[in-house]
Amino acid sequence: MSLRVLLVSVNRVLSPVPAYPLGLDHVRAAISPPHVVRVHDLLASGPGSLAAVVREFSPDVIGVSIRNIDDNDAAEQQSFVGDACRLVAELRGLSDARIVLGGAGYSLFPRELVTRCAADYGVVGDGEQLRSLLEVLETGGDPSELPGVQRPGTGVAEPQRVAPPHELSFDGDHFAYYRDHGGVLNLETARGCPYRCAYCSYPLIQGHSLRRAEPRAVARMARVLEERGARYLFLTDSVFNADVEHSLAVAEAFRAEGVRLPWAAFFSCVATPPDYYARLRAAGLEHVEFGTDSLSDRVLRVLRKPFSFAEACAAHAQATAAGPYVAHYFTLGGPEESRETMAECLERAEALTGAVLFFFCGVRIYPGTALHQRAIEDGQVSAEQELLAPAYYQSIGITPEAVREMVEERRRGRLSWVLGAGDPATRLRVDRKRALGKVGPLWEELLALEAARQRLLG
Numbered sequence: 001m002s003l004r005v006l007l008v009s010v011n012r013v014l015s016p017v018p019a020y021p022l023g024l025d026h027v028r029a030a031i032s033p034p035h036v037v038r039v040h041d042l043l044a045s046g047p048g049s050l051a052a053v054v055r056e057f058s059p060d061v062i063g064v065s066i067r068n069i070d071d072n073d074a075a076e077q078q079s080f081v082g083d084a085c086r087l088v089a090e091l092r093g094l095s096d097a098r099i100v101l102g103g104a105g106y107s108l109f110p111r112e113l114v115t116r117c118a119a120d121y122g123v124v125g126d127g128e129q130l131r132s133l134l135e136v137l138e139t140g141g142d143p144s145e146l147p148g149v150q151r152p153g154t155g156v157a158e159p160q161r162v163a164p165p166h167e168l169s170f171d172g173d174h175f176a177y178y179r180d181h182g183g184v185l186n187l188e189t190a191r192g193c194p195y196r197c198a199y200c201s202y203p204l205i206q207g208h209s210l211r212r213a214e215p216r217a218v219a220r221m222a223r224v225l226e227e228r229g230a231r232y233l234f235l236t237d238s239v240f241n242a243d244v245e246h247s248l249a250v251a252e253a254f255r256a257e258g259v260r261l262p263w264a265a266f267f268s269c270v271a272t273p274p275d276y277y278a279r280l281r282a283a284g285l286e287h288v289e290f291g292t293d294s295l296s297d298r299v300l301r302v303l304r305k306p307f308s309f310a311e312a313c314a315a316h317a318q319a320t321a322a323g324p325y326v327a328h329y330f331t332l333g334g335p336e337e338s339r340e341t342m343a344e345c346l347e348r349a350e351a352l353t354g355a356v357l358f359f360f361c362g363v364r365i366y367p368g369t370a371l372h373q374r375a376i377e378d379g380q381v382s383a384e385q386e387l388l389a390p391a392y393y394q395s396i397g398i399t400p401e402a403v404r405e406m407v408e409e410r411r412r413g414r415l416s417w418v419l420g421a422g423d424p425a426t427r428l429r430v431d432r433k434r435a436l437g438k439v440g441p442l443w444e445e446l447l448a449l450e451a452a453r454q455r456l457l458g
Helices: 020-032 049-057 081-094 106-110 109-117 127-139 177-178 203-204 215-227 244-257 278-283 297-302 309-322 339-349 370-377 398-410 426-435 445-457
Strands: 004-009 037-040 061-065 098-102 121-123 185-186 232-235 264-267 285-293 326-334 355-361 416-419
Touching: 004 020, 020 037, 020 061, 020 127, 037 049, 049 081, 049 185, 049 244, 061 109, 061 127, 081 098, 081 109, 098 127, 106 109, 106 203, 109 121, 121 127, 177 185, 185 215, 203 416, 232 398, 244 278, 278 285, 278 309, 285 309, 297 339, 297 445, 309 326, 339 398, 355 398, 355 445, 398 416, 426 445
Parallel strands: 004 037, 004 061, 061 098, 098 121, 185 232, 232 264, 264 285, 285 326, 326 355, 355 416
Antiparallel strands: none
């Protein structure tokens, strides 16, 4: 016996690039066969197409993937919860199918979202756990004790953690949209994060233990994507260099399989072998995105980052010398931040030459993190407070307004120093390059524009 399962991707965010819903490919591979599965992507197909798909497919179960809760930007504070709940309500009017929530955003607030959206179930963590839930639903059993499954008004058993799959088909109708709108496709080489940064939600979603994909399997999937028209890859690991040897093995597998696609990944500024970035560059690494957060050792310690200012500088030097484009992401205004630590960070940032620097003012509080506990102890949130509505930690040493003012004063109009996700003019500059057919994150275009600005200034 099999069920008809419709998997729906809710995400419709276009910036900085449309994000391919790789997680739904993982779920589809885990449950089909025996189940009949269809993927429907609201970004690729548009919201108006959903009703026709539900009527034609007549699903028994509908999985709704919630990628993001909000934009994680204190300046804009755009929430996506209402969109998800309205979608579930629409599905209730179209079908009697049981509705299951999942995705990274959902996994941070499983109890709150399964209740607020009036869903039947939720799958916390790795989406492949849906297979066990479907087996129980087929037989009419009790899913209450299943790992990672949430029901309204109940707790949730510890999720099962699995490794990324060895093979994906990428045959959904939505594939062409991402191939033709930016050309960026995603792959995952490992799940989990061994680090314990105070604010970070990744270990809550994926756990602390690393589950690695087989490097040659990753390279074969990259070749499939390349053959199907992908022009760029983003490796979606929480921290690509969390296991240096595995990341090098992935790079070597890319070379052995003849993968020619340029690619990017997230990195930590932890110590690596002197030739590390050069070896990745030889395998196609085009963009390095460092989660740096601060260059003040005092703040780095409070945020529980696994590196120091000196190590951040060393990582920057190694990466830029190897040739890929480099960006650093800063998260300012958290615990122990002050005018002194801000001045120290911004002064030291001047040494990060040849990179794009993104400054986000405000640290989002997620439940279950060390920052959440700190915020409770400091009286900024209560232990009972629901954090679906974004709450940002407020340092007693400096106001959010002063943080932004100090960044603006220091950047002095430089296009390669970006406040938040960038103002509309900055985004327009990058979008114009994308419209001309350029692929990848494209924030490196800000370096070229800044160089041109400097030439005009003399």
